[in-house]
Each structure stands twice: as C-alpha cells, then as structure tokens.
Amino acid sequence: AGSTLAALAAGSAVVLKPAALTARCGAVLAEAMWAAGVPRDVLHLVRLADHDLGRQLIADPRVDRVVLTGAYETAELFRSFRPDLPLLAETSGKNAIVVTPSADLDLAVRDVVQSAFGHAGQKCSAASLVILVGSVASSRRFRNQLVDAVTSLPVGRADDPRSRMGPLVEPARGKLLDALTTLGPGESWLVAPQRLDESGQLWSPGVRIGVRPGSRAHLVEFFGPVLSIMTARDLDEAIALQNRVDFGLTAGLHSLDSEEIALWLDRVEAGNLYVNRGITGAIVRRQPFGGWKRSSVGAGFKAGGPNYLVGFGSWEPAPHSPVDETVDGVPALLLDAAGLSEAEREFLRRSFASDARVWRTEFSLARDVSALTAERNLFRYRPVRVHVRLGARGTAVELLRVLGAAARCGASVDVSTTAPLSRETTRVIGPFVTSLAIESDAAWLSRIGRPAPDRIRLIGGDTRALAENLYGRPGTAVYDNRVTESGRLEMLPFLREQSVSITAHRFGTPNHLTDGIV
Structure with a gap:
C-alpha cells in the first residue's frame, strides 16, 4: 500500500x-x-x-x-x-542482533526470538543472526532460555488461535530448504528444525551454532525460520561481523552500557537501528523504513520518511528567492576560486545559502517526531561517499554547485570532469575530494564499472549509456536530475537516511542510557 x-x-x-x-x-x-x-x-x-x-x-x-x-x-x-x-x-536483509555482557539477557532472548520467528522469519527485517559478545557466548543461562523460548513456540496453521508461528508462504525450496536441512562446516543444531506437514510449508524453528565468519549462514539471506548464532571477543569484532554482510536493512543491539550503545550507533551500517528492543515492526513516520547497501535500490529514500515522494517525480531548476543565510567554509571559498561571471556567482551564492539553511534547520539534526518518554525514535542523516561526474553537456558552474552541496554535508567525493579545474578550485576542494580525473565521456564510461561506485551524481551526461555500461547493476544509484538551486534536493545524494529506535525504560522505569546520543 x-x-x-x-x-x-x-x-x-x-x-x-x-x-x-x-x-x-x-x-x-x-x-x-x-x-x-x-x-x-x-x-x-x-x-x-x-x-x-x-x-x-x-x-x-x-x-x-x-x-x-x-x-x-x-x-x-x-x-x-x-x-x-x-x-x-x-x-533483501541479513539482519543481526548483538548481545553484550551488559545486556538484560531475559529481554534479549525475548526480542531475539520474536524478531527471528515472527511471521516464520519471512519478513525482510527479521533477525537471522545473533552475535554473542564475550561471556554471553558461554552463558548457560542465555542458552537455556533461548532453547526454552524457541522450543515452546506453538507452530501451526494461521487459522489456529493457538499458533504463535504460522506456515511459510510456500513450500520451502532452494536456499531456504538447504538452510533448514543442511549444516555448514563446524556447525551444529542447538534446536533442529522439523518438517511438520507433507506440503513443506509448516516447519518448527531452527537455531544453529558454530557459525563461522564468512560462511553461508553468516552472509546469505535464507528468509525463513532459521537463526544462526555467532560469537565475538568484543563489541568491535561484533560490529565488524554485523557490517560484513552485503545487506544493511535492520540491525539490533542489546546493551545497558551507554558507551557501548554510542559506539555501536556510530559504526553499524544499516538503515534501521534498534537498541534494547526487537528489530521488526517499524511504524510509519515514527521509524521510517529502508536500508543501506544491497537492501536498497535507487535513491534510498525511506518509506514513511520526509523524502519518500522525492523519488516519484522529476525536478527542473528555477531561481530561488534570496536566502538570508551565511555562506561559510568550502562553499564560500568556491565563490572566489574560479573566474565566474556575476550571474554565475549569484547562482552559486543563492544555492549555497539554500544549502546552509537546510543543513542548519534539517539535515544536521536528529529529529524525534514521536516525542515518547518510553522510546526514542530518531531520524538522522549520515554523509556518504559519492562519485560526481561532469559530462560534456554540463557546465563548470553546475559542478561547483554540486561540490558545494557535498562539502556542506561533509561527504567525500570522487570527481570526474571533461574540463580541467583551476588550480585554486582544485586546492579548495582537496580536503574532501578523494580522487580527481579529467577524461572524456567515452573514457569515463569505459572505466566506471570497474568497480562501479555505490552512488553517482551525473551532471550533463548520458544516463542511458551509463546504465548500459553498468549492465543495469542495481547496486549503483544514479542521481541524474538537472542541477538546481535547492539545497533540499541537491544535498540528498550525499546523505544516507537512518532511523534509530531505542527503548528508554526497563520494566516501565525510564532510564537515561542514551541521553545526548544522536
């Protein structure tokens, strides 16, 4: 819908x-x-x-x-x-919950089981991995409670009111059937799944242990009632395991240590983050939904978020009314870095003022539209690396306008352009430009797919030719709209949206673990 x-x-x-x-x-x-x-x-x-x-x-x-x-x-x-x-x-999603020794293990077991086996695990946000940190890996209490919770789940038809886990949407086959019946090297069943009907749609949940980094159970989405357990020495290793997968839809952490929570929120790579709660069931607007990496194709705007409708139209440039906003930093330096006409300088001044206004009032802020006492729901933007290409049909001032937007976001960029930049412009953009190439459209097209970047801001280029050279690769998002003065539009390619939902109480008593965390 x-x-x-x-x-x-x-x-x-x-x-x-x-x-x-x-x-x-x-x-x-x-x-x-x-x-x-x-x-x-x-x-x-x-x-x-x-x-x-x-x-x-x-x-x-x-x-x-x-x-x-x-x-x-x-x-x-x-x-x-x-x-x-x-x-x-x-x-897709290959989603993990990290459980540290500081966690409330009772609540962690409840949320892991609910996230893994609700909807029989056939939910893109479902937990298919749990990563146990340090002493949790050897905790008999955690293991026994997990086994009890999983084996006591009533499994049955959806029209049976006693059922807590229903059937698969179709008989298990392919990688899901393999996950339900086959173990990888070093793995064993903590809870072995059982086929419960002739059709192959009704299965009891399974939990496998001994899952190794880089294994099939670590990296492949099975989309069914199979939970894999991994272990990590510390939170750093757990985050590395969580980020190693190609997907980045949802991610969870159970911890009652504010420093652990802050570290995890800063480094984990997923679109929807959940702390001390389950990782499924995002509520529209409260937790806008959408992932990073292979969990999203296209612009990556979150469903239920403030930018979702941007992806359903096209945009044409129009002059902005002058914005009363101070232009500083790299954008201010860009105004004087190249030989610009007065009209071009005014275009950039209006554009950079628009960027500064939107950055100050929206993109730099972490907003909580829910304003709940018991739960923090933050929507925030994170800078992302982008490949910026100026083609033969684009202009140098359009490139400067786009680079000014990137600088305001704090994003790093790779730049490819058909025309050389002035020495002063090159110096100004140096701190945030990772690479700079001067090349024809043909030369750029011949190399851009080896390997293809995750995001391309294309200015005055041939979108169809680019798509054919990338062989339609869904993993590359191409932003090819015409360059505008609107900071609300031009900064979006350089930002990734992220939703953070944090349970801010224990058993009804508010806590302050995440005060000040954005």
Whole structure:
C-alpha cells in the first residue's frame, strides 16, 4: 500500500501488479482504493500468469518508475529487462542482533526470538543472526532460555488461535530448504528444525551454532525460520561481523552500557537501528523504513520518511528567492576560486545559502517526531561517499554547485570532469575530494564499472549509456536530475537516511542510557 499510495500522492497513474503469492491481498487493496474514490483509470490492477507479459510490462518505455518490494535478485532480473529502468526497491536483509555482557539477557532472548520467528522469519527485517559478545557466548543461562523460548513456540496453521508461528508462504525450496536441512562446516543444531506437514510449508524453528565468519549462514539471506548464532571477543569484532554482510536493512543491539550503545550507533551500517528492543515492526513516520547497501535500490529514500515522494517525480531548476543565510567554509571559498561571471556567482551564492539553511534547520539534526518518554525514535542523516561526474553537456558552474552541496554535508567525493579545474578550485576542494580525473565521456564510461561506485551524481551526461555500461547493476544509484538551486534536493545524494529506535525504560522505569546520543 505504501508505494502505491505514494505514487498516487505524487500525481502518477499506477499499475499495481502484486506477486502471485499475494494476489488476493493486492486485489483487496485495489478494491479499497477504488471504493475510496481513486479512479479506475488512474489505478489499474493486473495479474499476469505469463512471465513474458511481466517482462513486457516492466520493460515498456511508457513505465516511468518501477517500485519493488522483494529480493535483490528480483531487482537484478528487472534491470536485465531494461538496463536504464528507473527502479526504486526495498530488497533483501541479513539482519543481526548483538548481545553484550551488559545486556538484560531475559529481554534479549525475548526480542531475539520474536524478531527471528515472527511471521516464520519471512519478513525482510527479521533477525537471522545473533552475535554473542564475550561471556554471553558461554552463558548457560542465555542458552537455556533461548532453547526454552524457541522450543515452546506453538507452530501451526494461521487459522489456529493457538499458533504463535504460522506456515511459510510456500513450500520451502532452494536456499531456504538447504538452510533448514543442511549444516555448514563446524556447525551444529542447538534446536533442529522439523518438517511438520507433507506440503513443506509448516516447519518448527531452527537455531544453529558454530557459525563461522564468512560462511553461508553468516552472509546469505535464507528468509525463513532459521537463526544462526555467532560469537565475538568484543563489541568491535561484533560490529565488524554485523557490517560484513552485503545487506544493511535492520540491525539490533542489546546493551545497558551507554558507551557501548554510542559506539555501536556510530559504526553499524544499516538503515534501521534498534537498541534494547526487537528489530521488526517499524511504524510509519515514527521509524521510517529502508536500508543501506544491497537492501536498497535507487535513491534510498525511506518509506514513511520526509523524502519518500522525492523519488516519484522529476525536478527542473528555477531561481530561488534570496536566502538570508551565511555562506561559510568550502562553499564560500568556491565563490572566489574560479573566474565566474556575476550571474554565475549569484547562482552559486543563492544555492549555497539554500544549502546552509537546510543543513542548519534539517539535515544536521536528529529529529524525534514521536516525542515518547518510553522510546526514542530518531531520524538522522549520515554523509556518504559519492562519485560526481561532469559530462560534456554540463557546465563548470553546475559542478561547483554540486561540490558545494557535498562539502556542506561533509561527504567525500570522487570527481570526474571533461574540463580541467583551476588550480585554486582544485586546492579548495582537496580536503574532501578523494580522487580527481579529467577524461572524456567515452573514457569515463569505459572505466566506471570497474568497480562501479555505490552512488553517482551525473551532471550533463548520458544516463542511458551509463546504465548500459553498468549492465543495469542495481547496486549503483544514479542521481541524474538537472542541477538546481535547492539545497533540499541537491544535498540528498550525499546523505544516507537512518532511523534509530531505542527503548528508554526497563520494566516501565525510564532510564537515561542514551541521553545526548544522536
């Protein structure tokens, strides 16, 4: 519903094609919207029994955006149909909860089990890893409580009110069946999963121990009721194990040590972070949802967040009214670093003032829209490395405008440009520019995929040619909108959104573990 309603809110007509396994859910959604007054010629519901028809639909150039919720492999498939497909996707997750010796072990067990086996583990945010730090790894208390909690889960059909864990959406197969039946080197079952029906849809939950760094159980998303246990000497090692996976959707920490919490929040790589609570069940607006790395395709704007609708339209430049804001730092130096006309200097001055205003009032702040006493819910922005390319159709002043936005965000950038920069400009941007190349469009296209960067800000370049050279790789987000004066738009490519949800009480008594943590 979220993506469908967002597209409608942005003024787009929508073709809603639910997955085959959720066809009735999609039909109910469409019927509710039609009944609410959405015209049928604006919202279309389709079911496609034929794979070729689905391919034709997605590849049709009349489709301006495709919004996907599903596996990363599905995003790769869609891009193979059409390399330049504008794709917004919330994809896979391989999510871990770290438990340190300072944690409340009773609460940690409860949240691990709920996060791992709610919805039979078939939830993109589900916990499939738990990383036990230090003495927790050898704690008989933690292990016994985990076994008791898992083995006492009533498993049954969804229409049985006694069930706490229902069936899989379809019979287990492929990597999930392998995860339910096969152990890797050094692994053993703490709780062995059991097949409970002939169809292969009903399984009891499984917990494996002895999982090694870099193993299949560590890195591969199984999307089912299998929990893998890893161990770490200290929190630093646990964070490294948590960050090693290709995905970054949700991540959890159980700790009652404020220094551990601050360290973890600063270094963990995921879009939704949870402290001393479960890692599933994000609430719209309170915890805007979306991941990092391979858990997101496209611009990475979070569903339920302040920028989600930005990805559902295109933008054209228009002059801003003058903004009464001080321009300082690198942007101020850029104004005098190159031989600019007065019109170009005024364009940059308005742009950089817009950046400064938005940075001061929004992007530099961690906001808590919920304002709850018992739970902190922070929405914040983190700088990210971006490859900036000025193509033959772009101008030097557009490049300076974009670099000023990057500098304001504190982001590091790699720059490729068709025209040399002045010596003074090169000196000014030196502190945050990791690499600088002067090359033709053809030379840049021939090398950009080896390896491809995660984000590209393309100015005056050929988006289709870039997509073909990247072979439609979903892992690269390309921001190719025209350069504007709006700091609200131009700074977004250099920032990643992150939601942080922290339980701020124990058994109803407020605590102050995270006061001052942003």
